[in-house]
Amino acid sequence: MTNPYHPHNHRHCIEDALQEARSLCKDKGARLTPLREKVLELVWQSHSPIGAYDILAELGRLEERSAQPPTVYRALDFLMEHGLIHRLSSLNAFIGCSHPSEQHNSCFLICEKCHVAQEIEHPSIDASLKDCAQSQGFKIIDSSIELTGLCPNCVGANQE
Amino acid sequence: MTNPYHPHNHRHCIEDALQEARSLCKDKGARLTPLREKVLELVWQSHSPIGAYDILAELGRLEERSAQPPTVYRALDFLMEHGLIHRLSSLNAFIGCSHPSEQHNSCFLICEKCHVAQEIEHPSIDASLKDCAQSQGFKIIDSSIELTGLCPNCVGANQE
DNA sequence: CAAAATACGTTATATTGTAACAATTATGAA
DNA sequence: TTCATAATTGTTACAATATAACGTATTTTG
Ligand SMILES: [Zn+2]
Ligand SMILES: [Zn+2]
Ligand SMILES: [Zn+2]
Ligand SMILES: [Zn+2]
Numbered sequence: 001m002t003n004p005y006h007p008h009n010h011r012h013c014i015e016d017a018l019q020e021a022r023s024l025c026k027d028k029g030a031r032l033t034p035l036r037e038k039v040l041e042l043v044w045q046s047h048s049p050i051g052a053y054d055i056l057a058e059l060g061r062l063e064e065r066s067a068q069p070p071t072v073y074r075a076l077d078f079l080m081e082h083g084l085i086h087r088l089s090s091l092n093a094f095i096g097c098s099h100p101s102e103q104h105n106s107c108f109l110i111c112e113k114c115h116v117a118q119e120i121e122h123p124s125i126d127a128s129l130k131d132c133a134q135s136q137g138f139k140i141i142d143s144s145i146e147l148t149g150l151c152p153n154c155v156g157a158n159q160e
Numbered sequence: 161m162t163n164p165y166h167p168h169n170h171r172h173c174i175e176d177a178l179q180e181a182r183s184l185c186k187d188k189g190a191r192l193t194p195l196r197e198k199v200l201e202l203v204w205q206s207h208s209p210i211g212a213y214d215i216l217a218e219l220g221r222l223e224e225r226s227a228q229p230p231t232v233y234r235a236l237d238f239l240m241e242h243g244l245i246h247r248l249s250s251l252n253a254f255i256g257c258s259h260p261s262e263q264h265n266s267c268f269l270i271c272e273k274c275h276v277a278q279e280i281e282h283p284s285i286d287a288s289l290k291d292c293a294q295s296q297g298f299k300i301i302d303s304s305i306e307l308t309g310l311c312p313n314c315v316g317a318n319q320e
Numbered sequence: 321c322a323a324a325a326t327a328c329g330t331t332a333t334a335t336t337g338t339a340a341c342a343a344t345t346a347t348g349a350a
Numbered sequence: 351t352t353c354a355t356a357a358t359t360g361t362t363a364c365a366a367t368a369t370a371a372c373g374t375a376t377t378t379t380g
Contacts, residue, residue, distance in 0.1 A: 031346085033358070052336070068361065073337065075359095089250040090304045092336060109298045120296065124288040129307065132282040137312030138269045144250045144306045147289065152297030191377085193327070213366070228330060233368065238327095252336095252367060 004047035005153045014044045039075040048115040049093030090146045105143045111151035164207035165313045199235040208275040209253030250306045265303045271311035
């Protein structure tokens with residue numbers, strides 16, 4: 001998996017994500033329409049979360065007739081339902097899922113400076129959360145784990 | 161600490177929270193004005209998160225001249241700055257902090273059915289998050305950990 | 321007291337997200 | 351194919367959450 005903090009040919013990230021999405025949707029009989037695919041591509045345009053209205057603006061730049069909010073939100077809903085993107089509630093923004101084919105609870109490290117959000121997977125986090133919830137008799141249905149701070153690239157850099 | 165899922169005299173929760181807030185603010189030289197205290201009291205009116213506009217409505221019911229959004233948001237900002245309340249970004253809502261005098265990362269169990277949100281603290285969660293971030297070279301500044309599901313009270317109850 | 325800082329009031333507006341219904345397109349059975 | 355149905359998208363209007371900007375009042379400090 002590509003490290004989002006290092007320079008890399010990001011077209012590969014996009015192409016891989018689109019390819020995997022097509023494959024997953026085909027398997028599930030879900031219709032990844034051109035609009036939905038376009039929105040997914042825009043979400044993947046960087047490793048930073050993007051807002052719904054930014055996606056809307058990008059769509060507007062591309063098409064002659066500009067789309068309306070429900071169009072974008074519906075596409076985002078579809079993509080979330082099928083695990084292709086995640087919503088970061090602390091930012092009201094969306095980001096591509098780095099491993100949509102595996103069932104997982106998402107956990108993000110969000111850099112305050114460069115805005116890269118890395119999805120991490122660490123069994124110990126899942127385990128400790130599950131333990132803790134279980135000890136309270138709480139049944140987890142969904143989780144939102146978002147850690148904000150400084151990524152390895154930015155933690156050393158002097159604040160300007 | 162009172163268990164929010166069990167029936168209890170909630171006035172005690174409110175009074176304790178207000179008392180501790182007064183004491184903490186006094187120590188820090190922070191001004192817990194009547195307005196800020198009133199908002200804190202409204203946040204503590206239950207163990208469920210409350211939205212800013214619900215607080216606004218409550219204020220409107222109580223005072224003759226109804227307050228405006230900035231008034232409420234400023235009070236909420238103050239209360240957050242001093243660790244007296246937390247914001248649950250997955251709900252766009254606010255809840256009283258159960259242990260404002262201790263430095264901590266908040267972690268919430270939010271019941272989808274009864275809407276009670278319990279703040280939990282478990283060293284193993286903090287440890288695993290810190291470990292995980294550290295292994296990536298990421299410096300955590302703030303965390304938002306919100307687990308949604310069914311609380312012990314509701315997990316057994318039949319869905320109506 | 322006067323000056324400065326802080327808090328609050330007020331108006332307007334930005335940002336994010338949905339409800340409702342119409343038009344279109346894809347799907348699948350007859 | 352052809353019609354009926356379901357799914358998707360378009361469109362309008364609006365709800366819900368949050369903030370900018372500026373003026374007024376209050377508190378603090380010298
Ligand atoms: Zn990339
Ligand atoms: Zn960074
Ligand atoms: Zn209580
Ligand atoms: Zn419950």
